[in-house]
Amino acid sequence: MAEIRVKDLHFSYTPGVEVLRGINLVLSPGSVAIVGQNGAGKSTFVRLLNGLLRPTQGEVWVDDLSTASTTVASMARKVGLVFQNPTDQLFKSRVLDEVMFGPLNLGASQDEARQRAEAALARVGLTGAEARNPYDLGLAERKLVTIASVLAMDTPVVILDEPTIAQDVTGVRQIGDIVTWLQEQGRTVITITHDMDFVARYFQRVLVFQAGQVLADGTAEEIFSRPDLLRQAGLEPPPITVLGQRLGLARPPLTVEGFVARLRGPNGLAP
């Protein structure tokens, strides 16, 4: 539904210190995980995708909108960004109002905004929390509220900055389901994360950032099968993949289910 084109992107916060050093990408609908060490430029990169930061050199286009000549609020029709720290984003005293804020800004009527908000809250599993104060919720649930507030905006591009921090198993699965749902809807989901298991399970494409550049760009399978690359980027494959590698499996599986299925297959293992 939307295509992002990044052309020769350079960015510095302070003159002379380049944080992003020449990025060329096209992001089409689908799920994309951005991984890499802290300081590699991932958070900076996504802020350049919705206009919060403007390129020092190069261009970022979302369909026919250039971030250099469009206000952030206008870009918000196309690109929704969920910040890493919920406290930065929450400013209403009721969850429902918080989630309705985005759609109302984009021109929805009160009724429409409410419907979208309720649907979004259902999708993150917070139905019933509408009247509560976001600050009375735990950190993980606050995170889900911020995700809901961006979902309610129905943008073709959704960016999540480290959504699984502090989430437990149930929370991670919920967020993973949201990623899958967005992907099935034909949207572009971009996620920054350190959780390799999460990447392996839910993402079609992986971008490895290192020192302000894209070190590698491929499927999760491709990326996790290259130890030299991973070491350079300070990463490790998910444990189940490492296990597959140790057992000498060709194309080691990325998920537990895949692993089990592979071993129960033609090799015919008990039970």
Next chain:
Amino acid sequence: MSLIRVENLRYRYPRQSALALDGVSFTVEPGEFVGIVGPNKAGKSTLCQALVGLVPHFYKGAIGGKVEVAGLDVHTTSVGEVSRRAGLVFQSPFTQMSGAKFSVYEEVAFGLERAGIPRDEMIRRIEWSLRLLGLWDLRDRSPFALSGGQMQRLAIASVLVMQPEVLILDEPTSQLDPAGTSEVFAAVGDLCRQGMAVVMAEHKVDRIAARADKVLVLNRGRVLAWGPPGEVFSLDGLEEHGVAVPAVTRAARELGWREQGGTYPVTVEAAARIGGAALGRDQG
């Protein structure tokens, strides 16, 4: 003598009806690394704070049972006194910075000044602590110019410099990248070898399973399981309670790969060993 002894700890926050902790009991010996796992709202943070006395002294509320840390009865000792023997590191690195100091070196000194430690001793401890957390090269940098991961390591260093007998960490790696996470776990390993007792609340069960001596599983304030990782993660029904189980253990359970004692492997190494043998058997 156990460094930490918790007996039937029960606690209720003010203005709440449900118990946040409901009959928690366990002990930690010197040099042991104990992981606390469980879904969110299970009481992991509350328990961490109960070990230094923030629960109940800071939060008030109703408390029952006994918590003994480094020989002190936490319920009748001030947080300041307990904190001299038991250091607590929180989740968010930024709010743990004092804001009063302008270099990493001085920030670490902050707690020492409050404790009245002589200057030579201060200097010795600061270097030890910074080197342990890999911050020695950053010692002149401003704390506000650090990345989140570096800041968290600084928070740990600031607590460590007090040389507590016990170190408690509440989800310390949640904001760190894999390299930073490894550093924290490596530092914890070193500390345990030096005789410190370490308690860590964590979601990253793969790491906990590989490194911890014992695991305490909490759900809704109650202890679901307590014991070595191999035993604990082999139990049935953990996942239904929303408790994460290491990936290799889940695979091993499906495939029937067991250790000698009947438990499932909880580390990649163990799983590779057992799996390799199983595969070899099948093919040979």
Next chain:
Amino acid sequence: MQFTLFVPGDSWMHRLDPMSKVLLTVIGLVCTFLLPGHLAPALLLAASLVLLASAGVLRRSTAVFAGVSLIAVTFFVVQGLVYAGNQHPALAIGPVTFYREGLLLGLRLTLRLYNILASSLILILTNRPSDLVESLMRRGLPSRFGYVIIAVLQIIPTMVEASARITDAQRSRGMETEGSLWVRLRAFIPLMGPLVTSSLIATEERALALEVRGFASNRRLTFLHEESIPGYAWPVRIAALAVLALGIAGRVMLS
């Protein structure tokens, strides 16, 4: 991050210990109210400016002075027009007459204002607040009070930073902040609630973190750095006290 007007530098003033600077400032303030007439306060102001210049902070000081110039102008205008002791007209602009007595009073008030500022800036511009607090704590200020001062100073930059992040979040959700002044003003209003809330939450988290770093302890403090009091500190202090003595003498003699 600290809210501070501190201008980093290596002048003699920067190297002077905070207590000496406190003394200078206090004496400056006392003299401001002590010295009669116009000439003496003017000389005091000139002396303060010289001190500020020698510390390399004159430019920042001028910015502060410029900031309050409007107040100074109102002194002249109001007193020149309506001071009760006005008798001799000095200046007439259309229907409005400014009187000499009023204008002179305006001058005295302005000199006083600028003297207060100049004396205070000697301390504020060449010190980090935390260094000053540490100096006080070396001399017995309980650490809790010291922290309260630091915490209050931290609220401001915390809020400034938080407001930038919150605004980014608002913009990312479609709220227009770029454009006309009116649009920008309107975007400011919803900022208040979350700003206060997040600052309070951060404060609580900070309090917890400090609690476990022994902040509440009553033990005697030790310090990492030795306080360095330069050799010229005592001569400076004595000179300042001498000025004070002169001021008092002058006041006594003239009244």
